[in-house]
Amino acid sequence: MNLTLRIWRQSGPEDKGRMVTYQVDDVSPDMSFLEMLDVLNERLILDGDEPIAFDHDCREGICGMCGLMINGDAHGPQRGTTACQLHMRQFSDGDTIDIEPWRARAFPVIKDLVVNRNAFDKIIAAGGYITAPTGSAPEAHSVPVAKANADAAFESAACIGCGACVAACPNGSGMLFTAAKVTQLSLMPQGQPERYTRVIGMVDAHDEAGFGGCTNAGECTVVCPKGIPLTSIGRLNRDYLAATSKRGDTPGT
Amino acid sequence: MAVTGILLVLFLIAHMLGNLKIFTGAMSFNHYAEWLREIGAPLLPSAGFLWIQRVGLLVAVLLHIGAATVLALRARAARPVRYAHRKKVRGSYAARTMRWGGVIILLFVIYHILDLTTGTLNPIGDPARPYANVVADFAPARWYVTLFYTLAVVALGFHLRHGVFSALRSLGQQTPRGEQRARAVALVFAVALCAGYLLVPFAVLTGLVS
Numbered sequence: 515m516n517l518t519l520r521i522w523r524q525s526g527p528e529d530k531g532r533m534v535t536y537q538v539d540d541v542s543p544d545m546s547f548l549e550m551l552d553v554l555n556e557r558l559i560l561d562g563d564e565p566i567a568f569d570h571d572c573r574e575g576i577c578g579m580c581g582l583m584i585n586g587d588a589h590g591p592q593r594g595t596t597a598c599q600l601h602m603r604q605f606s607d608g609d610t611i612d613i614e615p616w617r618a619r620a621f622p623v624i625k626d627l628v629v630n631r632n633a634f635d636k637i638i639a640a641g642g643y644i645t646a647p648t649g650s651a652p653e654a655h656s657v658p659v660a661k662a663n664a665d666a667a668f669e670s671a672a673c674i675g676c677g678a679c680v681a682a683c684p685n686g687s688g689m690l691f692t693a694a695k696v697t698q699l700s701l702m703p704q705g706q707p708e709r710y711t712r713v714i715g716m717v718d719a720h721d722e723a724g725f726g727g728c729t730n731a732g733e734c735t736v737v738c739p740k741g742i743p744l745t746s747i748g749r750l751n752r753d754y755l756a757a758t759s760k761r762g763d764t765p766g767t
Numbered sequence: 768m769a770v771t772g773i774l775l776v777l778f779l780i781a782h783m784l785g786n787l788k789i790f791t792g793a794m795s796f797n798h799y800a801e802w803l804r805e806i807g808a809p810l811l812p813s814a815g816f817l818w819i820q821r822v823g824l825l826v827a828v829l830l831h832i833g834a835a836t837v838l839a840l841r842a843r844a845a846r847p848v849r850y851a852h853r854k855k856v857r858g859s860y861a862a863r864t865m866r867w868g869g870v871i872i873l874l875f876v877i878y879h880i881l882d883l884t885t886g887t888l889n890p891i892g893d894p895a896r897p898y899a900n901v902v903a904d905f906a907p908a909r910w911y912v913t914l915f916y917t918l919a920v921v922a923l924g925f926h927l928r929h930g931v932f933s934a935l936r937s938l939g940q941q942t943p944r945g946e947q948r949a950r951a952v953a954l955v956f957a958v959a960l961c962a963g964y965l966l967v968p969f970a971v972l973t974g975l976v977s
Contacts, residue, residue, distance in 0.1 A: 520851075533851055586854035612852035619845050684863070685838065686845030726845035727838045730933040731862040745941050752939030 515541040515602060518610040519554065521566055524623050531623065533612070543603035547590060548573060548580060550602055567626040575599040575739065578674030581681065582627055583614040588678035588737040596676065596739045616681035619724040620688065633723035634675050634691060640719035641712035642695045644704045663701045666749075670698035672740040679734035679742075685726035690734035692720045693750035694742045700753055710757035717754060768838070769934035771831040776927070778824055783963040789976055793898040800897040832873070839866055861929035868922045875919035882912075905971035913968045924961035928953050 516539045524531030538554050545553070548570050555565035571579035575596040582597045584590035590600040605611065615623050620633035659667075673694035680688045696713050699705030705712070721727075728747060735744045788799045806816035855863065878888065883900060886892025890903045905913050931953035940949050970976040 522851075531848075583850060583852070586850060586852040614850055614852065617846050617848055617850055619847050623848075685842035687842075724845060726842040729838060729862070729865065730929075730936045732859070733857065736857055743943060744936075745943055745946055748936045748939055748941035748946070751937055752941055755939055 515543060515605070515607045515609075517541055517550075517605065517608075519613060520610065521613045521627070522615055522623075523566070523626055524615075525564075526625060527622055533614075541602050543601065545602045546573065546598055547582070547584070547600040547602065548598050567624075567628045569628050570598055573598040576674060578676040581616055581629070581676045581678060583612075583616065583681055585612050588616070588681040589676075589739055593736070594739055594741055596674075599739075616677050618677075618680045618686045618688075620686075621677060621680065629677070631675070631677050633725070634677065634688070636723055637688070637692055637716050637719045638695060641708060641715035642699070643708075644699060645707055646704060657703050659702060667698050667701040670694040670701075670742060670746050673698075673738075673742050674740060676739065678737045678739060680725065682733040682737040683726065683728075684731055684733060685729055687728045687734075688720055688723070688725040689728035689747055689750070690738065690742055690744070692716050693746040696753060697746045697749045700749070709753065710760050713750060713753040713757050717750075768831065768834045769937040771827040771834070772930055772934050774827040775824065775831065776931070778820075779923075779960060783960060786967050787963060789898065789901060789967055790970070796898045796901075797896065828873075828876075832869075835866065835869060859929060861925040862933075864922075864925055865929055868926045871919060871922045872926060875915070875922075878915070879919075901967065902971055902977060905968040907972055910972075913972055916968050917965060920961055920964045923964075924957045927957040927960060931956055 516537070519536045519538055520533045521536060522531060523534045536554055538550065541550050541553070548568070551566060551568060558565045569579045569581060571577040573580075575598060578596075580597045581589065584597065584600070589595060589597045590604065592600055592604055613627065615621075615627045616629045618629075621629040621631055624630050670693070673691060675691060677688075677691070679690035680686060683689075696716055699712065700709050730744070730747070732744055735742060785799060785803075789796045803817060804814045808815075811819075861868075881887045882889050882904060883897075886894060886900065889900050890906075890909070891900050893900065905916075932949050935949040935952075936946075940946065967976070
C-alpha cells in the first residue's frame with residue numbers, strides 16, 4: 515500500500531505547529547498503525563530529519579499511552595481499538611490519512627503527537643483512591659460484593675486513561691474518564707468511606723484542569739477503546755447530587 | 768440546565784393543551800383565554816397568576832441561557848487549537864444542534880410574544896379576541912409566518928429530543944436499560960409536542976379552523 519500522511523509537526527510546547535505531508539510506500543496491510551509510523555521514522559532518521567514523536571508503550575492496547583486523532587477519529591476508524599492495535603488493513607491503497615494529537619487545553623502538546631496528560635493524574639489525586647490498611651491482602655471472600663455491582667465496577671475499571679474521550683468530546687470534557695474512576699470505587703464496599711468527598715473532589719479537579727462541561731453528547735463512549743458506557747456519567751451525577759446534599763462534618767449525614 | 772429545562776417543559780405541555788382548545792370553537796377558546804386571567808381570583812388580582820407564571824418562566828429561561836452560555840464558553844476555552852480534520856458529532860443531530868437550536872427558539876419566543884401576547888405584530892392584535900388573532904396569524908396569505916413557526920417548532924422538537932434525555936441523565940439516570948427508556952421517552956415526547964403545536968397552524972392553513 516502507498517499512503518499519503520498529513521501529520522502534525524510541532525517542535526515544542528511554544529512552537530505554533532503545522533500539518534506536514536509525507537509519502538509512505540510499500541506499507542504492509544498487516545502492519546499496525548504505529549509500525550507504519552516506525553517505518554516512516556526510520557526513513558526520516560536515515561535522511562537526517564527529526565523523527566515524528568508519538569506516545570506508545572505496551573502496543574497491546576492495555577497501557578493507555580498511545581493516542582492519535584486519525585482522520586478525525588480518536589484511535590482511528592475501528593471501534594474498541596487503541597491506535598497501537600489498529601492495523602493498516604483498515605485503510606486502502608492511495609489513502610490520505612490525517613494524524614493529529616489530542617486537542618484540549620488540559621492536554622498541552624509536548625512535541626508533535628505527544629501530549630501531556632498530567633491533568634488526568636490530578637483528577638486521580640483528588641480522590642481516585644481508597645483508604646485501606648497495608649500489609650498482606652485480606653481474604654477476598656470476606657467482603658461480599660453483589661455480582662451486578664462487581665460487573666459494573668469492572669466495566670469502569672477497564673479505563674486505561676488514554677484520553678480519547680476528551681479528544682472526541684465536542685466540549686473538550688473529561689467526564690467519561692472522571693466518571694469511570696469515580697464509579698469503579700463507589701460501587702464497591704471498599705470505596706464507601708470516601709464516596710461523597712471523592713466525587714466532589716474529582717469533579718472539582720476536572721473543572722480546574724480546564725476541561726469543558728459534559729452535555730451528554732455521547733461522543734466519548736463511541737471512541738472509547740474499552741467501551742466505558744455513558745451510563746457511568748449518570749452514576750457520577752447521582753453520586754454528585756447525593757454528595758451536595760450531605761455535610762461531611764455532621765455525624766449521620 | 769436540567770431543572771430549568773424541566774420547568775420550561777411543564778409550561779410547554781400546559782401551553783400545548785391550551786392551544787388545542789382551539790378545536791372546540793371560538794367561544795370555548797376565548798373563554799379559556801379569559802379564564803387564564805382569572806385563575807386565583809379573588810385572592811389574586813386580574814392576570815395575577817399569569818404574571819407570577821411569566822416571572823417564573825423568565826427566571827427559568829434566563830438561568831437556562833446562563834448555564835448554556837457557561838457550557839459553551841467552557842467548551843470553547845477547553846479546545847484552543849481546533850482539529851484540522853474533524854468528523855461530525857455522531858451522537859445525534861439533536862445533540863449537535865442544541866446551541867444554535869436554542870438561539871432559534873429564543874428568537875422565535877421573542878417574535879411569538881410580540882405576535883400573540885402583545886399583538887404588536889399581529890394583523891388583528893386584539894387581546895380580547897385571541898381566536899381571531901390566531902386565525903388571522905396563520906391565514907394562507909401569511910404563509911411565511913406559518914413557515915417560521917414550523918421551523919421553530921421543529922427546532923424545539925430536536926432540542927427536546929436531546930434535552931429530555933440529557934436532563935434525565937444529569938439527574939442521575941444510570942442503568943443501560945434506563946438509558947434506552949430515557950431516549951425513547953425523549954423521542955416520543957418531542958414528536959408528540961411537535962405534532963401538538965403544529966396541529967393549530969396547519970388546521971388554520973387548511974381551513975379546518977376559521
